[in-house]
Amino acid sequence: MNTELLMCDAENFRVDYVINPYMDTGRQPDPVAALAEHETIAKTHLAAGRTVRFMKSAPECPDMVYTANGALVGGGRAVLGDPPGPRRPEIPYFRTWLTAHGFDVHDAPYPFSGQGDALVCGPLLLAGHGRRTDRRMHAVLADLFGYEVVPLRTASEQWYDLDLAVGVIDERTLAHCPQALTADSVHRLRDLGLDLVEVPVEEAASFALNLVSDGTTVTMTTGAPRFAAELRERGKDVIELDTTELRKGGGGVRCTALTLDNPAPAGPGTHTTERDRP
Ligand code: ARG
Helix, strand or coil, X not given: CCCEEEECCCCCCCCCCCCCCCCCCCCCCCHHHHHHHHHHHHHHHHHCCCEEEECCCCCCCCCCCCHHHHEEEECCEEEECECXXXXXXXXHXXXXXXXXXXXXXXXXXXXECHHHHEEEECCEEEEECCCCCCCXXXXXXXXXXXXXXXXXXXXXXXXXXXXXXXXXXXCCEEEECHHHECHHHHHHHHCCCCEEEXXXXXXXXXXXXXXXXXXXXXXXXXXXXXXXXXXXHCCCEEEEECCHHHHCCCCCCHHHCEECCCCCCCCCCCCCHHHHCC
């Protein structure tokens, strides 16, 4: 899992507008430091044996470095994101890139935060709703990809995308911050029968869960020593990287990498757990 990733460059990374609680147009990323930080993340993926594909950022798209929101990709298919207004100009670039690289590309009929709200874990799709993703997207994703959708809601706008509150470590292990999710969503995660790692809220607040794991190596941010130690105890190779600049836009390691190799489950038409509930 997560062995083929799509990244942009950080050339045009700025804070031009405010669409999440971390952004402040008076606190701009340092351009040189941001490029270095982003390049280190890309090199670290390569060193872990992952393939990284690159797409050029557009000057009018200051958030394009966060490729995770561009789409959800799995089994050769892609559903484009439908982000908040200021980020909409990014979507045609993602459409062009994904189409040119042979993916079967679909539009999102409702607001959708792409992979930011849609994390694949084996046959499951952990899917956020109620912030940047309309709940009606869940049935669309279940039908197009065939994953079993697990609907989850974060506790507040601080966790505006699910990938700030939940991290997939391997097919049987999920990391999450209970305070970042509603009580119902925590119960839903506990019901899955997977191994759950709890991340303290102060570490989650520094983007600790916004990580990329291929099951062996976990690439994450610095500033979460307890979580990093727990992952090492579980036998993972953990690489902690500085994400000071990316944080100014409200993102971390996971946000900068759109996974291209999510496996397709058995077949389309799988029911969501939502529909199974009365
Ligand atoms: N500034 C970006 C936004 O608010 C950050 C996106 C981070 N991406 C993520 N997957 N959490 O859209």
